Amino acid sequence: MSVMKSFYLETFGCQMNVVDSEQIVGLVQSLGYSSVDSPEQANLIILNTCSIRARAERKVYGHLGRFKPLKQRRPELIIAVCGCVAQQEGQRMLEKVPYLDIVCGTHNIHRLADMVRDAELHRARHVEVDFLEADKRRRLFPERAPSAEVSRFVTVIQGCDNFCSYCIVPHVRGREVSRPSAEVLEEVRLLVEQGAREITLIGQNVNSYGCKEDDEISFASLLRKVAEVDGLERIRFMTSHPKDLSDELIDCFADLDKLCKHIHLPVQAGGDAVLKAMRRGYTRDQYLGRIERLRRVCPEIRMTSDVIVGFPGETESEFEQTMDLLERARFTEIYSFIFSARPGTSAADLPDDIPKEVKQQWFDRMLALQEEITRQYHQMDIGQVLPVLVEGSSRQGNGQLFGRTTWNRIVNFDGNPDLVGRIVPVRLTVAYRNSHLGERV
Ligand code: SAH
Ligand code: SF4
Ligand code: F3S
Numbered sequence: 395m396s397v398m399k400s401f402y403l404e405t406f407g408c409q410m411n412v413v414d415s416e417q418i419v420g421l422v423q424s425l426g427y428s429s430v431d432s433p434e435q436a437n438l439i440i441l442n443t444c445s446i447r448a449r450a451e452r453k454v455y456g457h458l459g460r461f462k463p464l465k466q467r468r469p470e471l472i473i474a475v476c477g478c479v480a481q482q483e484g485q486r487m488l489e490k491v492p493y494l495d496i497v498c499g500t501h502n503i504h505r506l507a508d509m510v511r512d513a514e515l516h517r518a519r520h521v522e523v524d525f526l527e528a529d530k531r532r533r534l535f536p537e538r539a540p541s542a543e544v545s546r547f548v549t550v551i552q553g554c555d556n557f558c559s560y561c562i563v564p565h566v567r568g569r570e571v572s573r574p575s576a577e578v579l580e581e582v583r584l585l586v587e588q589g590a591r592e593i594t595l596i597g598q599n600v601n602s603y604g605c606k607e608d609d610e611i612s613f614a615s616l617l618r619k620v621a622e623v624d625g626l627e628r629i630r631f632m633t634s635h636p637k638d639l640s641d642e643l644i645d646c647f648a649d650l651d652k653l654c655k656h657i658h659l660p661v662q663a664g665g666d667a668v669l670k671a672m673r674r675g676y677t678r679d680q681y682l683g684r685i686e687r688l689r690r691v692c693p694e695i696r697m698t699s700d701v702i703v704g705f706p707g708e709t710e711s712e713f714e715q716t717m718d719l720l721e722r723a724r725f726t727e728i729y730s731f732i733f734s735a736r737p738g739t740s741a742a743d744l745p746d747d748i749p750k751e752v753k754q755q756w757f758d759r760m761l762a763l764q765e766e767i768t769r770q771y772h773q774m775d776i777g778q779v780l781p782v783l784v785e786g787s788s789r790q791g792n793g794q795l796f797g798r799t800t801w802n803r804i805v806n807f808d809g810n811p812d813l814v815g816r817i818v819p820v821r822l823t824v825a826y827r828n829s830h831l832g833e834r835v
Contacts, residue, residue: 535577551570559741570602589815628800630656706745
C-alpha cells in the first residue's frame with residue numbers, strides 16, 4: 395500500500411478562484427496530499443470551477459467525463475468539484491455524476507478537509523453549498539499554502555451585491571462581506587515575509603469595501619495602510635466598479651508611490667439604454683467623467699476594461715456608442731464577450747433578439763478597433779526605459795526573465811535569476827501581442 399497521497403487541481407475563472415485554490419491546496423496538504431501534474435497519478439482530483447459564461451456547467455460535466463475511466467480503474471480515487479459551478483449545481487451534480495464524491499460550494503471551502511477525510515474513510519459522498527451569514531464568513535479564511543511568488547492576491551471583499559442583470563456572480567458568491575482591515579494587513583505582511591513584493595487587493599467590486607453599516611474604513615484608507623507595509627514595493631487592485639469609484643480613491647493614484655498606474659475599470663457598454671438594462675448604475679457620461687478625472691489626477695495612468703456585445707435589445711446605434719466610447723477612452727486592452735444568457739439572472743428572461751451573425755460582426759469590429767489602439771500603445775513604448783518588477787523565469791522557457799511594468803505589461807529580457815523580486819530598469823525593444831521584449835540597462 396502506498397502511503398504517498400497526491401492531488402491534482404485545476405482552476406478556472408477569476409482571481410477569487412485563484413485565492414480559493416490556494417486555500418484548497420493548504421487544506422489538502424494538511425491531510426498529507428502533495429501536488430501532481432496529471433489526473434492519472436492522483437488519489438484526489440479537484441476542479442475549481444467558474445460559471446460566468448455560456449455552457450459553463452456543460453463544460454464541467456464534460457471535463458468530469460474524462461475522469462470516469464480513472465475512477466473505474468481505481469475506485470478509491472476521490473473526485474471533488476468546488477467553485478461557482480458547484481455552488482450553482484449543488485445536489486444535482488452529485489445525482490448526474492455517480493462517480494463524483496464531493497460538491498463544495500463557494501462558502502464551504504473550509505469544510506473540504508473534513509469532506510475528503512470522510513470520503514477516504516467511509517466512501518461517503520458530500521454536498522455542501524449553504525451560504526454562510528456575513529459574520530461567520532468574515533472570520534473564516536482558511537490559510538493558504540505558502541508560496542515564494544513575487545506577486546500575490548489578497549482578498550479584501552467577498553461576494554457581490556450589484557446584481558448586474560446579466561451576471562451570475564451574486565448568485566454563486568453571495569452578498570458582499572468586507573474583511574477586517576487588520577486581517578488584510580496581517581495577510582499582506584505574511585505574504586511579504588514569504589517573498590511577495592507586489593500585492594493585488596481583490597474582490598468582485600473592491601470599491602464597495604467598507605461601505606456597509608458595521609464596516610470600519612474605506613477602500614482608499616485601506617490602500618494607504620497597505621502602502622505602509624515595509625518590503626512591499628507595489629500595490630494593485632481589482633475589480634473596480636465605475637459607480638463606486640470615489641474621488642478619494644482616484645486621488646490615491648496621485649500620491650501613493652507604490653500604487654501601480656493601472657486600473658481595470660469594466661465599462662460593459664457605451665450606450666445609456668444598454669447600461670440601464672444591464673443595471674450598471676452609471677451613464678456613459680459618468681463613466682467618461684471618471685476616466686477624465688483619473689487622467690487629470692495621474693496623467694500616466696493606463697486603463698483596461700471589459701465589454702459585452704449583443705446584450706438583449708442592443709441596437710446598431712447603441713453599439714456605435716460603444717465603439718465611440720472605446721475611441722474616447724483609449725483603453726490599452728479590453729476583454730470582450732458576446733452576451734450569454736445565464737439561467738437565474740434577470741437578463742436571461744429577456745428576448746435574445748439580435749441575430750447571431752450581427753453579434754459576431756459587432757464583436758469583430760470592436761476587436762479590430764481595439765487591436766489598433768492597443769498596437770499604437772505598444773509601438774509608442776518601444777525605446778522607453780521602464781521600471782520592471784522581475785517575477786521569475788520567462789514562460790517561454792528560453793532562459794529569459796519576465797516581469798511587469800506599472801501598466802501590467804509583461805516584459806521578457808535576459809538577466810540573472812537573482813534579480814527576481816527586484817525592480818530594474820528595462821528598455822523595451824520589440825512589441826509582441828502579449829508581451830514586450832526588452833534589455834536591461
Ligand atoms: N466584477 C467584475 C467582473 C465580473 S465577471 C465587474 O463588475 O466588472 C468578468 C466579466 O465577464 C464581466 O466584466 C463581463 O464583461 C463578463 N460577463 C459577465 N457575465 C456575462 C454574461 N452573462 N455574458 C457575457 N459576458 C459576461
Ligand atoms: Fe457581476 Fe456586476 Fe457584480 Fe461585477 S459588479 S460581479 S458584473 S454583478
Ligand atoms: Fe467565475 Fe465565479 Fe469568478 S463565476 S468569474 S469564478 S466569481
